[in-house]
Amino acid sequence: MPRLTSESAFLECIDRHFANSHPHMERGRGDDCAVLLCPERMTMSSDLFLEGVHFRRSYFSPADVGYKALAVNLSDIAAMGGVPLGFSLGLMVPPSPEFADAAAEEDPGQPAPAGCGAPVVPAGTEAYWDAFFGGMAELAGEHGVALTGGDLSRSPMMGVSIAIWGGPSDSEAGPVPFLGRQGAGVGDVIFIVGDFGLARIGLLALETMGRDAETLYPRAVRAHLRPVPRVQEGQALARFALTHGATGSRISLMDLSDGLARDLPRLLGSEAGSGLYADLAIPEATLADEIAGYCLANDLNPLEQATLGGEDYALVGTCPAALADALQALLPHARRLGTVVKGNGHLLNGMPWEACGFDHFA
Amino acid sequence: MPRLTSESAFLECIDRHFANSHPHMERGRGDDCAVLLCPERMTMSSDLFLEGVHFRRSYFSPADVGYKALAVNLSDIAAMGGVPLGFSLGLMVPPSPEFADAAAEEDPGQPAPAGCGAPVVPAGTEAYWDAFFGGMAELAGEHGVALTGGDLSRSPMMGVSIAIWGGPSDSEAGPVPFLGRQGAGVGDVIFIVGDFGLARIGLLALETMGRDAETLYPRAVRAHLRPVPRVQEGQALARFALTHGATGSRISLMDLSDGLARDLPRLLGSEAGSGLYADLAIPEATLADEIAGYCLANDLNPLEQATLGGEDYALVGTCPAALADALQALLPHARRLGTVVKGNGHLLNGMPWEACGFDHFA
Numbered sequence: 001m002p003r004l005t006s007e008s009a010f011l012e013c014i015d016r017h018f019a020n021s022h023p024h025m026e027r028g029r030g031d032d033c034a035v036l037l038c039p040e041r042m043t044m045s046s047d048l049f050l051e052g053v054h055f056r057r058s059y060f061s062p063a064d065v066g067y068k069a070l071a072v073n074l075s076d077i078a079a080m081g082g083v084p085l086g087f088s089l090g091l092m093v094p095p096s097p098e099f100a101d102a103a104a105e106e107d108p109g110q111p112a113p114a115g116c117g118a119p120v121v122p123a124g125t126e127a128y129w130d131a132f133f134g135g136m137a138e139l140a141g142e143h144g145v146a147l148t149g150g151d152l153s154r155s156p157m158m159g160v161s162i163a164i165w166g167g168p169s170d171s172e173a174g175p176v177p178f179l180g181r182q183g184a185g186v187g188d189v190i191f192i193v194g195d196f197g198l199a200r201i202g203l204l205a206l207e208t209m210g211r212d213a214e215t216l217y218p219r220a221v222r223a224h225l226r227p228v229p230r231v232q233e234g235q236a237l238a239r240f241a242l243t244h245g246a247t248g249s250r251i252s253l254m255d256l257s258d259g260l261a262r263d264l265p266r267l268l269g270s271e272a273g274s275g276l277y278a279d280l281a282i283p284e285a286t287l288a289d290e291i292a293g294y295c296l297a298n299d300l301n302p303l304e305q306a307t308l309g310g311e312d313y314a315l316v317g318t319c320p321a322a323l324a325d326a327l328q329a330l331l332p333h334a335r336r337l338g339t340v341v342k343g344n345g346h347l348l349n350g351m352p353w354e355a356c357g358f359d360h361f362a
Numbered sequence: 363m364p365r366l367t368s369e370s371a372f373l374e375c376i377d378r379h380f381a382n383s384h385p386h387m388e389r390g391r392g393d394d395c396a397v398l399l400c401p402e403r404m405t406m407s408s409d410l411f412l413e414g415v416h417f418r419r420s421y422f423s424p425a426d427v428g429y430k431a432l433a434v435n436l437s438d439i440a441a442m443g444g445v446p447l448g449f450s451l452g453l454m455v456p457p458s459p460e461f462a463d464a465a466a467e468e469d470p471g472q473p474a475p476a477g478c479g480a481p482v483v484p485a486g487t488e489a490y491w492d493a494f495f496g497g498m499a500e501l502a503g504e505h506g507v508a509l510t511g512g513d514l515s516r517s518p519m520m521g522v523s524i525a526i527w528g529g530p531s532d533s534e535a536g537p538v539p540f541l542g543r544q545g546a547g548v549g550d551v552i553f554i555v556g557d558f559g560l561a562r563i564g565l566l567a568l569e570t571m572g573r574d575a576e577t578l579y580p581r582a583v584r585a586h587l588r589p590v591p592r593v594q595e596g597q598a599l600a601r602f603a604l605t606h607g608a609t610g611s612r613i614s615l616m617d618l619s620d621g622l623a624r625d626l627p628r629l630l631g632s633e634a635g636s637g638l639y640a641d642l643a644i645p646e647a648t649l650a651d652e653i654a655g656y657c658l659a660n661d662l663n664p665l666e667q668a669t670l671g672g673e674d675y676a677l678v679g680t681c682p683a684a685l686a687d688a689l690q691a692l693l694p695h696a697r698r699l700g701t702v703v704k705g706n707g708h709l710l711n712g713m714p715w716e717a718c719g720f721d722h723f724a
Contacts, residue, residue: 026403031542032441032616033407036527038400041388045395046450046525048515079394088408090452090523153410156519161452163408163525165398180393254394 004126010093010152013129017137022146024085034148036086039167043178045076046163051094057158059206059213062128063135064225069160070136072257074143074229075313079255080178081238082166084145084231089162092155094124143231169235176238179317183252184268184276188318188340193233193331196260196316197287197302198223200309201294220290227313230255233331234315240330244323253317259310260337261353267316268340279347280338282306303348366488372455372514375491379499384508386447396510398448401529405540407438408525413456419520421568421575424490425497426587431522432498434619436505436591437675441617442540443600444528446507446593451524454517456486505593531597538600541679545614546630546638550680550702555595555693558622558678559649559664560585562671563656582652589675592617595693596677602692606685615679621672622699623715629678630702641709642700644668665710 004010011029020028027035049069051057060068070087077084140147145164168175202224205213214221234253241248254267260280268276284292287306295302318340319327328334338347346353366372373391382390389397411431413419422430432449439446502509507526530537564586567575576583596615603610616629622642630638646654649668657664680702681689690696700709708715 027540027542031544032438033405033444033528033540035442035540035542036404036406038402038404040400042398042400043395044398044448044450044510046452046511046523047513048452048454048517048523050454050515050517053515053517076394080397082395086406088406088525090408090410090525092410092412092521148406149408151409153412153415155410155412155415155521159454159517159521161408161410161523163450163452166395178389178395178397180389180397182393 004124004129007152009126010129013126014133014147016130017133018140018147022086025146025148029147029149034086034088036148039175041175041178042085042165042167043077043080043082044163044165045073046161047073047076049160049162050092051158059211060225061135062131063138065158065160066132066134066136067139067226069162070139070164071227071229072311072313073162073164074139074145074231075227075255075257077164077166078229078231078234079253079315080166080180081169081176081234081241081253082178083169083235084143084164084166086146086148087140087162087164088148089150089160091150091152092157092159092161093152094155094158143229169238171239171242173242176235176242179234179238179241179251179253181252181254181267183250184274184318184340185250185320186276186340186342187321188250189321189324189327190264190278190280190316190318190337190340191324191327191334192256192314192316192337193230193237193334194228194256194312194314195223195288196256196312196314197291197306197309199227199311199313200224200259200305201291203309203311204298204305205294217290217294219288220294224311227311229313230315236330237315237317237327240323240327244326247320247323251317251319251323253315256312256314256316257310259312260307260316262310263316265346267318270346275342277341277343277346278338279341279343281349282337283349307348365486366491369514371488372491375488375495376509378492379495380502380509384448387508387510391509391511396448396450398510401537403537403540404447404527404529405439405442405444406525406527407435408523409435409438411522411524412454413520421573422587423497424493425500427520427522428494428496428498429501429588431524432501433589433591434673434675435524435526436501436507436593437589437617437619439526439528440591440593440596441615441677442528442542443531443538443596443603443615444540445531445597446505446526446528448508448510449502449524449526450510451512451522453512453514454519454521454523455514456517456520505591531600533601533604535604538597538604541596541600541603541613541615543614543616543629545612546636546680546702547612547682548638548702548704549683550612551683551686551689552626552640552642552678552680552699552702553686553689553696554618554676554678554699555592555599555696556590556618556674556676557585557650558618558674558676559653559668559671561589561673561675562586562621562667563653565671565673566660566667567656579652579656581650582656586673589673591675592677595696598692599677599679599689602685602689606688609682609685613679613681613685615677618674618676618678619672621674622669622678624672625678627708629680632708637704639703639705639708640700641703641705643711644699645711669710
């Protein structure tokens with residue numbers, strides 16, 4: 001199978017998948033820097049996605065890696081209610097200057113499972129990187145985001161570093177202000193847009209069963225390999241906040257990357273002394289079926305798994321109670337998880353989180 | 363020695379070194395994204411800086427790593443003639459979730475040599491990261507560039523991924539257009555701002571002698587560990603190009619990261635079929651003393667080392683011959699290396715590059 005043996009071959013592969021023109025790019029890839037046409041305000045973030053830390057090549061197809069590395073970054077723009085514009089890509093290519101891959105011998109490829117992404121082929125081959133860039137470009141295309149440049153380096157392991165930025169969405173009243181984590185108040189409703197817990201079940205199943213996990217837990221596996229960045233919903237929430245003026249300015253939002261149990265205290269500033277806590281009502285029966293199924297089969301506590309699990313990339317936020325019905329009308333698949341309370345600790349179904357066995361919450 | 367054992371301890375260490383306010387940052391670190399106030403045009407780049415590929419901890423002090431990771435990125439903004447504004451930092455921390463470091467046992471630290479940067483202490487300790495961020499913050503402060511956010515991850519090896527962006531410098535005629543690689547024409551003068559070749563000699567000396575190399579080759583070692591991004595000179599050249607109108611638009615510029623022999627053909631588009639080649643005149647006697655000294659002691663060809671050597675981060679460019687004297691007056695330390703010619707190959711001191719033994723030129 002042909003291998004990518006030079007930087008220029010890599011760049012050609014990138015050019016096949018990513019257009020080098022975009023309304024946001026006055027000058028694209030090929031110079032020391034890109035030149036971008038920018039709105040007055042931009043929102044900017046970056047995330048690492050590293051082999052052995054964030055993904056394994058044994059069950060991530062190359063297209064899955066390319067997809068998810070960009071998805072987790074898009075999710076940060078979603079959490080601000082922004083419109084993604086461009087991203088810069090740092091690509092760590094194992095393991096030698098020739099981009100020919102000793103690991104390819106160790107990892108001889110597996111038959112492609114149905115479902116998520118392209119066949120698992122050895123890293124280092126042109127087919128591997130073609131699938132990788134294909135998975136990334138498909139998602140970039142969905143969101144209209146430009147690849148403006150970046151850097152290639154050999155590396156002991158595969159890794160992807162993406163910096164991403166976006167502008168505000170437009171409204172009749174002008175650019176829509178970005179949302180943020182600030183704003184929660186006592187009595188506000190805590191809501192979530194997207195699944196939570198499934199990605200963790202997918203991870204656990206993939207770690208023990210490999211891609212065979214897809215047969216038993218297809219949604220959970222997909223949630224882990226192909227999380228959906230909630231970009232449209234983030235923008236809808238930012239416009240909603242603008243429409244509701246001063247009341248709307250109390251809408252807070254973040255993306256759920258480390259699990260409800262770790263992220264909600266950040267949103268509420270609980271550990272920073274805000275005095276705000278979450279009072280959650282999450283009946284076990286409302287959890288996704290595959291969470292219950294996996295936990296039953298593996299003697300795990302479904303609520304614990306669902307709230308501890310990271311990498312959901314759902315949007316979690318708070319809004320004043322008076323706006324909750326309107327928000328629900330705007331986003332019918334949003335779900336109320338509970339209420340913001342003044343207190344000394346977080347509650348889940350009426351019990352202190354710790355009492356539910358969630359030591360990690362501290 | 364205390365270790366950084368949590369993400370929040372890391373973030374506190376970062377906050378000690380980097381202000382979280384800046385005219386360019388409407389919202390700084392601590393949310394899903396930063397919110398930036400942007401000029402209409404920005405220039406954007408990113409570079410990886412990885413242990414074992416771009417640096418070794420055996421002779422890079424932590425402050426050197428922090429410094430150089432940012433310096434190589436600033437150099438890309440310099441090559442555009444831009445004013446650096448902000449950067450986002452992806453930090454790969456070896457090797458465990460606790461940030462406590464098995465590598466620290468293998469690499470027990472060395473006595474600090476005089477000169478470049480902080481003492482070499484084991485990674486994983488607070489002192490290591492304090493020195494790392496100190497080296498980076500010192501350079502960031504010199505250039506007034508804001509750290510807007512980023513990502514921390516454990517990783518098998520240490521690594522730094524930086525995305526950086528800048529705006530145009532100002533002039534009475536408005537924002538100064540960014541420079542680029544386009545523009546060289548037959549008869550143009552090829553010039554360089556900054557040293558070339560020294561960084562390679564520094565690398566060779568460090569690889570064989572470790573930090574003892576500093577005694578014999580202090581300038582070369584410093585060129586490798588602490589390259590100077592030519593930001594002011596880049597801006598001066600961009601203003602110079604604007605002042606000279608249509609003639610000035612023929613000034614091309616790039617930063618020298620892979621050595622003259624690889625980078626000049628990129629600048630001239632030689633391999634892309636421009637028909638343009640470099641006719642260089644570089645008398646051996648004009649090379650830096652330490653290049654000659656090291657090559658004499660190690661039976662190497664000084665011209666070959668000087669032109670093959672990468673990581674100089676000098677600015678190399680072309681300008682119409684009619685502007686060469688004015689450019690020299692503007693930047694007295696700029697140096698003429700030769701002329702752009704139409705032809706079939708590059709020349710060095712009247713000989714085809716290949717005939718000088720430079721097989722790598724192809």
